[in-house]
Amino acid sequence: MQSQPAATREMSYAEAIRDALDLAMAADHTVILMGEDIGVYGGAFQVTGDLIHKYGPDRVMDTPIAELGGAGVAVGAALTGLKPIYEFQFSDFATLAMEQIVNQAAKLRYMLGGAVCVPVVFRMPAGSGTGAAAQHSQSLEAWFGHVPGLKVVQPSTPHDAKGLLLAALADPDPVLIFEHKLLYKLRGPVTEGHFTIPIGTAEVRRAGRDVTIVATSIMVHKSLEAADILAAEGVEVEVIDLRSIRPIDRGAVLASVRKTGRLICVHEAVKTLGIGAEISAMVAESDAFDYLDAPILRLGGAETPIPYNPLLEAAVVPQVHDILRAVRDLVAGRA
Amino acid sequence: MPVEVIMPKVDMDMATGRIARWHVADGGRVEKNAALFDIETDKATMEVEAPAAGRLHHIRAATGEDIPVGQPVAWLYADGEPLGPAPALAPRAPASVAPSAADPAPATAPSPGRVRTAPVPVTPVPVAPDPVAPDPVAPDRTEPAPTRPAVRATPLARRLARERALDLGTVKGSSLRGRVTRSDVEAALLRTPPPSASPAEGELALTRAGNGDRTPILLLHGFAADSAGWAMLEGLLPPGHPVLKLDLPAHGRSPRQPVASFADLAQCARRAIDGLGDGPLHLVGHSLGGAVAIALADTRPRRVASLTLIAPAGLGPEIDAAVLAGIARASRVESLAPWLRRLAADPDLITDAYARAAMAARQNLTLREAQSAMAADLFPDGTQGFDLTAALHRIRAPTRIAWGRDDAIIPWRHALRAPGRVGLHLFESTGHLPHIERPHEIAMLVMEMTQLRAASD
Numbered sequence: 001m002q003s004q005p006a007a008t009r010e011m012s013y014a015e016a017i018r019d020a021l022d023l024a025m026a027a028d029h030t031v032i033l034m035g036e037d038i039g040v041y042g043g044a045f046q047v048t049g050d051l052i053h054k055y056g057p058d059r060v061m062d063t064p065i066a067e068l069g070g071a072g073v074a075v076g077a078a079l080t081g082l083k084p085i086y087e088f089q090f091s092d093f094a095t096l097a098m099e100q101i102v103n104q105a106a107k108l109r110y111m112l113g114g115a116v117c118v119p120v121v122f123r124m125p126a127g128s129g130t131g132a133a134a135q136h137s138q139s140l141e142a143w144f145g146h147v148p149g150l151k152v153v154q155p156s157t158p159h160d161a162k163g164l165l166l167a168a169l170a171d172p173d174p175v176l177i178f179e180h181k182l183l184y185k186l187r188g189p190v191t192e193g194h195f196t197i198p199i200g201t202a203e204v205r206r207a208g209r210d211v212t213i214v215a216t217s218i219m220v221h222k223s224l225e226a227a228d229i230l231a232a233e234g235v236e237v238e239v240i241d242l243r244s245i246r247p248i249d250r251g252a253v254l255a256s257v258r259k260t261g262r263l264i265c266v267h268e269a270v271k272t273l274g275i276g277a278e279i280s281a282m283v284a285e286s287d288a289f290d291y292l293d294a295p296i297l298r299l300g301g302a303e304t305p306i307p308y309n310p311l312l313e314a315a316v317v318p319q320v321h322d323i324l325r326a327v328r329d330l331v332a333g334r335a
Numbered sequence: 336m337p338v339e340v341i342m343p344k345v346d347m348d349m350a351t352g353r354i355a356r357w358h359v360a361d362g363g364r365v366e367k368n369a370a371l372f373d374i375e376t377d378k379a380t381m382e383v384e385a386p387a388a389g390r391l392h393h394i395r396a397a398t399g400e401d402i403p404v405g406q407p408v409a410w411l412y413a414d415g416e417p418l419g420p421a422p423a424l425a426p427r428a429p430a431s432v433a434p435s436a437a438d439p440a441p442a443t444a445p446s447p448g449r450v451r452t453a454p455v456p457v458t459p460v461p462v463a464p465d466p467v468a469p470d471p472v473a474p475d476r477t478e479p480a481p482t483r484p485a486v487r488a489t490p491l492a493r494r495l496a497r498e499r500a501l502d503l504g505t506v507k508g509s510s511l512r513g514r515v516t517r518s519d520v521e522a523a524l525l526r527t528p529p530p531s532a533s534p535a536e537g538e539l540a541l542t543r544a545g546n547g548d549r550t551p552i553l554l555l556h557g558f559a560a561d562s563a564g565w566a567m568l569e570g571l572l573p574p575g576h577p578v579l580k581l582d583l584p585a586h587g588r589s590p591r592q593p594v595a596s597f598a599d600l601a602q603c604a605r606r607a608i609d610g611l612g613d614g615p616l617h618l619v620g621h622s623l624g625g626a627v628a629i630a631l632a633d634t635r636p637r638r639v640a641s642l643t644l645i646a647p648a649g650l651g652p653e654i655d656a657a658v659l660a661g662i663a664r665a666s667r668v669e670s671l672a673p674w675l676r677r678l679a680a681d682p683d684l685i686t687d688a689y690a691r692a693a694m695a696a697r698q699n700l701t702l703r704e705a706q707s708a709m710a711a712d713l714f715p716d717g718t719q720g721f722d723l724t725a726a727l728h729r730i731r732a733p734t735r736i737a738w739g740r741d742d743a744i745i746p747w748r749h750a751l752r753a754p755g756r757v758g759l760h761l762f763e764s765t766g767h768l769p770h771i772e773r774p775h776e777i778a779m780l781v782m783e784m785t786q787l788r789a790a791s792d
Binding site for chain 1: 489490491492493494509510511514516517548613614
């Protein structure tokens with residue numbers, strides 16, 4: 001962190017994001033907000049709230065239901081010197097804007113030999129658990145993590161949401177910030193004032209000697225809950241909050257695996273071809289391989305769209321009991 | 336008919352033997368009762384004498400090979416008897432009733448070091464082609480030996496084995512599909528301590544056997560014994576539990592420094608189990624080891640899943656200290672055997688061979704002196720100088736006491752000082768060694784303790 005005033009204030013994840021937006025807009029008149037219903041309505045998840053009243057419709061712009069157009073305007077604004085923050089109502093709709101994100105924002109600085117940069121931020125409400133069904137519940141972060149030229153972060157706490165958003169604004173390149181919808185109401189202490197959390201740094205949320213869990217977003221909390229239960233059984237789990245999936249904090253993951261010898265990757269996104277696969281391969285290719293004392297396990301979403309039925313919706317993504325079973329199997333040599 | 340030479344049972348708990356050296360070469364002549372070969376057991380090396388005069392042929396046992404007790408290792412041909420083909424090891428009806436290999440040597444003719452000539456039913460085992468009569472038409476065996484199946488091991492286990500020059504092929508894997516993990520390698524390294532380790536310093540010797548992910552069973556031997564004394568019980572213990580055998584200070588392979596008090600002894604044992612991590616253990620302790628087990632359960636309650644106490648010390652003042660002192664100081668078989676025979680209800684259980692093996696394990700003067708000093712300090716004036724009754728009352732782990740009604744060393748009535756929640760098992764016609772005299776029943780008790788624990792988990 002560049003500067004960290006000691007004072008903290010308890011607020012929700014959504015409030016922490018609004019706090020970051022407010023701070024950035026107050027400090028820098030080139031920062032603008034764009035998105036559907038972010039003005040008077042306050043945003044689909046009430047994140048932008050009343051910012052339109054403070055900064056006016058020129059800086060808090062409602063855009064039509066046309067993500068490709070909205071994202072295109074944002075990329076263009078970034079090319080011409082503004083710092084736009086474009087909010088997708090649901091990150092699922094970023095599929096409509098892939099051309100602008102993947103082919104334009106991610107490539108222009110490279111293709112123009114560094115003559116321009118694209119300091120755009122895309123806010124991506126993501127994840128299941130809200131009963132919003134197959135087209136409004138996906139976790140598509142790995143899609144974007146696959147594209148050189150983009151940065152992708154997944155804050156799991158209110159403090160990180162603010163610090164990573166401010167870091168994204170300070171970054172000269174396009175950054176996508178995936179916000180799990182179930183976390184918006186999560187409360188926690190947030191440092192007051194301006195600070196950033198460097199993109200590409202993981203955080204050890206709990207230290208342990210027996211098993212490393214590398215988790216993202218809401219799975220950090222499920223892993224911590226499992227770790228509490230396992231500690232009572234004498235199994236000490238180290239929980240790493242990856243926070244940034246592009247770039248990945250390789251050093252933090254490898255150091256932990258060297259310590260524990262056992263690795264489980266947990267994410268909500270579909271397991272196949274996911275971030276867990278990337279982490280696993282990264283370890284297997286490194287010197288930490290020689291410290292592995294068990295197979296690497298991955299927990300991720302099932303091979304299905306997110307169902308509407310709430311029981312099925314919960315069943316297709318990793319839950320605490322899945323994590324418990326995986327750790328117990330791993331420690332007992334049953335995996 | 337040539338006379339069969341078998342692998343004799345020279346030690347009470349011996350299942351296999353290894354020939355360290357043949358004194359007579361194949362085809363050589365030997366007189367009756369002359370030294371034929373040397374047997375190496377866990378405890379000692381012993382000479383085996385020829386059961387008859389004649390020429391030695393068809394040697395089937397290479398030196399260093401483990402041979403089951405009772406299996407023929409060669410044949411002796413009388414002078415003038417024509418050399419026949421190598422006798423087959425195929426199953427056959429015994430020509431006469433022979434003592435089972437598992438029986439102790441007959442009390443009427445206690446000559447366990449001698450080779451029995453009566454045929455003994457043996458399980459046929461594949462043997463190498465007879466070196467005396469090679470088949471001239473057999474093809475030259477130049478094809479490569481079948482390669483050993485690849486070892487399944489974690490990267491960490493492989494690295495540790497590489498760094499410590501351990502052959503992973505010798506390590507049994509406890510994880511899924513027999514995968515060798517770090518704990519398996521560490522256990523194997525414990526079993527084979529570096530030869531440079533000085534017996535005078537360092538930690539207590541711990542032997543690990545068996546695999547599995549269930550709660551380990553820790554065996555604590557009695558005074559003047561060592562972990563080899565558990566051999567009979569060990570094979571009968573429930574599967575899935577690793578078995579750990581601790582050598583007490585100045586015993587077995589542990590440092591040969593005496594401990595001056597029971598508190599010091601308990602502390603050494605405590606350090607040893609602290610070094611085993613923090614998982615629970617089923618404790619089985621005999622005599623002095625039983626007292627140590629009580630002390631461990633009292634001071635490390637969370638480490639102890641259950642307690643099986645076999646004729647434990649520490650529950651009363653009486654003890655036959657003369658036996659302990661006699662065993663500790665004995666420097667020859669003749670002075671050791673009479674004391675050993677006091678231990679069992681049936682003195683014939685302690686055969687000459689057993690006494691010789693026990694003496695062989697006590698050859699080291701430092702060890703004997705250290706044990707004598709311990710006997711004097713722990714049992715001054717023929718009295719148990721420590722009392723664990725209060726500790727036993729504090730313990731919450733499931734506990735059972737097994738005692739022989741004919742125990743001549745520590746009276747079984749000491750068990751009556753245990754609290755009511757402790758189960759008591761009294762065995763008739765049993766002395767101070769229930770785990771050797773009644774191994775099946777003691778193993779059953781231990782198994783029940785492990786199941787109790789599993790049910791409460």
